[in-house]
Amino acid sequence: MTSPTAQESPRLIPVARGNLPALGHAYHLWRHTLEFLDSLRAYGGVVRINIGTLPIYVVTDPELTRRVLTSESRYFETGGRMGDNLALIFGSGVGTINGEGHRRQRRILQPLFNRSYIAAHTDVMRDAVRGRVSGWREGVPFEAAAEMDRVMVAAFLTTLFGPTLPAPREEEFYRLLRTLMKGVMRKTVAPSWANRVMVTANREFDRALARLRQIIGSLIREGRENPGAAGGVFRAMLAARDPDTGEGMTDAQIADEAVTMLGTTGEAPGTALAWALHEISRNPDIQRRVRSEVDTVCGGRPASSVELASLEYTRCVLTEVMRHHGPGYLFTRWTTAPVGLGGYLIPAHANVAYSQYIVHHDPAVFPDPQRFDPDRWLPDAPAVPRSSYLPFGLGSRQCLGENFSWTAMLLTVAEITARWDLHPHRSRPVKPVASTTVRPHHLTITPRARTTGPGAA
Ligand code: HEM
Known part of the structure; x- marks a missing residue:
């Protein structure tokens, strides 16, 4: 199977500068991640980089990225060295399988993460967030990325397993x-x-x-023996059926899905929230506008899904966080055939990558892309093409946790700004450092209890 456009006479795919012996471009990618990704746009719609000796074709153009993820996705599966290595960790979870198996798992799991299902978990999620945020101490600085990881892991564990997970087990999940x-x-x-x-x-x-698999295995056994004991989305996973065939998931399948979900929750939402606190704390005008909206909409009451839907400006701030500081920066695919893409011919069985960072900082779509500006997303601002904003991916592999993440992030910002004023603790400059996500390094925030407003102590 060759893609129809593979017949076009192809342009030569450029190789990025800075290819080092044995390392390829790995050094630049890890040490100067964002600058390196930004530099790739200058080569055209597709550019080759090497990680060690492994070639990766990076798609830099938003329209070509859209084609890889949607209209031509059948030529771009998960797999290759990165995909296969992920499968060794996460097993056959939805993020690492292809074809009918993938479609089946999406049919089963998607309803458990749709907007109304997640909205039904807003209250338990909020209590989990409040439990941590209310424990902050006046004037005592915290390391934002680690603290936000904890808040998000607590919110997700409550959504996944229900509100009764014992504290030591939650702590153990977090450490693992x-x-x-x-x-x-x-x-x-x-x-x-x-x-x-x-x-x-x-x-x-x-x-x-x-150890993570051992804990999940025992939770599955307990849930099978006593279905009433399991809670949250997990109980629904144990009972879920493929709407087309009526078949449920095996225990091994549920374990792989749970590991996949916990793995994806371990860092991305916490990283996004840490960046949100960074921008809110260092931009007094943004902090004032968020706080004033939260006060007006929530009036000191615990936010429910109804209030969250009215937090228009706060959502713009988070939308801009996900554009400018989106935690995901490079995701890969594996070509199933030679594919023509924007006049280039990508060979079969090649690693292809797309990057949120590159698309979200394209000056043709986002003027002055390095400026953090939530007003870009106000209802009367110029519309952004749907395919140029993809913090959660696009197409058939779009993130399953997107609704959870928006709800949990909005809730957390509402809970925090209702009680605390945030101040940057400027001991060292904050640096983006790439690992699994692009994390803010040295980001310390000092909370001060609000003395006015409906949520003030
Ligand atoms: C801010 C937080 C998050 C971000 C930025 C994010 C981002 C993404 C992106 C970009 C993809 C697509 C990857 C690709 O194209 O290969 C993805 C897939 C996925 N995400 Fe998330 N994610 C987040 C949170 C979560 C959470 C909390 C869950 C838990 C359920 C989750 C579960 C998944 C799964 C299972 C997939 C694979 C979907 C598939 O291949 O069909 N994510 N995520």
């Missing part, structure tokens, strides 16, 4: 996910020789993964 998140990019993308020398880190990673 941190170990996994630290290693996942290395295990999937770094050259294999680099992985072989990291013996201790690999051992810790493998132990954390085995």
